[in-house]
Amino acid sequence: MQWTDEGVVLGVRKHGEAGVILELMTREHGRHLGLVHGGRSKYLQAVLQPGNTVQATWRARLDEHLGTYQVEGLNLRAARxxxxxxxxxxxxxxxxxxxxxxxxxxxxxxxxxxxxxxxxxxxxxxxxxxxxxxxxxxxxxxxxxxxxSSCAATGTERDLTYVSPRSGRAVSAGAGEPYKDRLLKxxxxxxxxxxxxxxxxxxxxxxxxxxxxxxxxxxxxxxxxxxxxxxxxxxxxxxxxxx
Structure with a gap:
């Protein structure tokens, strides 16, 4: 199994003497973990900082395995x-x-x-x-x-001022006035x-x-x-x- 995707670094944790488990939020594969060999090297530590965007290639023998990552920095915004x-x-x-x-x-x-x-x-x-x-x-x-998008009580799309805590729908100022103490702004x-x-x-x-x-x-x-x-x-x- 192998794929390459773009991902934002969410976190890392140590694995063994030199590796890390890298957690990415990827574009195509969701939140995905993988082992990075040598991930605690000076170079990779700078790349694998939360908030950075990387290109990651994941490989594993079976899809359900943890697998390994090879990563390359794309947007190293973490330093900023x-x-x-x-x-x-x-x-x-x-x-x-x-x-x-x-x-x-x-x-x-x-x-x-x-x-x-x-x-x-x-x-x-x-x-x-x-x-x-x-x-x-x-x-x-x-x-x-x-x-x-519209008032839960009247259907109007104008003067939306509140949100119903029950339904999660918007409520207009007029419809919500009698209940404003129970509504969210x-x-x-x-x-x-x-x-x-x-x-x-x-x-x-x-x-x-x-x-x-x-x-x-x-x-x-x-x-x-x-x-x-x-x-x-x-x-x-x-x-x-x-x-």
Whole structure:
């Protein structure tokens, strides 16, 4: 068995005296692990940093085997990201979220969302909103996607202001007014209502509150787990202006 694919490094762990087990989120083969012989060499350590994009060739005698990777760096952005605390917490959080998917289960659209996010993870203007959209994409790929296209009560596509915690559907301002204390806020940047390059801190907080609710309800709580501590640290930095 053999294939070659592009992947974003999620993490590594030591294996033997010189090797590592490399965890990638690949374009065609999903989250996939493999052994890298000599992965602790000075050269490969620089390549196998979380956030880098690599070209990986995986080989194994049988498909169910761990197999081995040969890797070549394509976009070594990790050196830049290491200078940002926000980016480091973001990398840890996105890796944790991606581990909710079974190994070797492809998610093409999610991979594209991931690559855009890691390209801008140290950008205080872009990273917060991109991360909210990434978490929404996680929910969608897990089968818990939100419907923000029209009001759950009236069907209108205008003046969408809230999200129902029960259905995950948008609710207009008029329909939601009597129940607003029980609804979640829908930030405008998720439905194209924000023209500024950077959404307001209030809207970004609302976006993270929205994804936090549905991630806990549908992903973490059923497994008896909580969101990683790194997520709270990332959100704090992402909603506090420049580092």
């Amino acid at each position: 990201l290491m200078g940002s605390s926000m980016a480091l917490y973001g990398l840890a959080t996105l890796a944790h979220l991606l581990r909710n998917f079974p190994e070797r289960d492809p998610h093409f659209a999610l991979f594209e969302t991931l690559t855009v996010l890691v390209d801008h993870l140290d950008d205080a203007d872009l990273a917060p909103a991109l991360f909210v959209r990434f978490e929404l994409a996680i929910l969608t790929e897990l089968g818990f996607g939100l419907d923000l 829908l930030p405008g940047f998720l439905i194209g209502q924000t023209k500024a390059n950077r959404p307001s801190e209030e809207d970004v907080r609302a976006g993270f509150a929205l994804t936090d609710f549905f991630l806990h309800q549908n992903v973490f709580d059923p497994q008896g787990r909580r969101a990683p501590d790194e997520r709270a640290r990332f959100v704090a930095l992402a909603t506090a202006g420049d580092e």
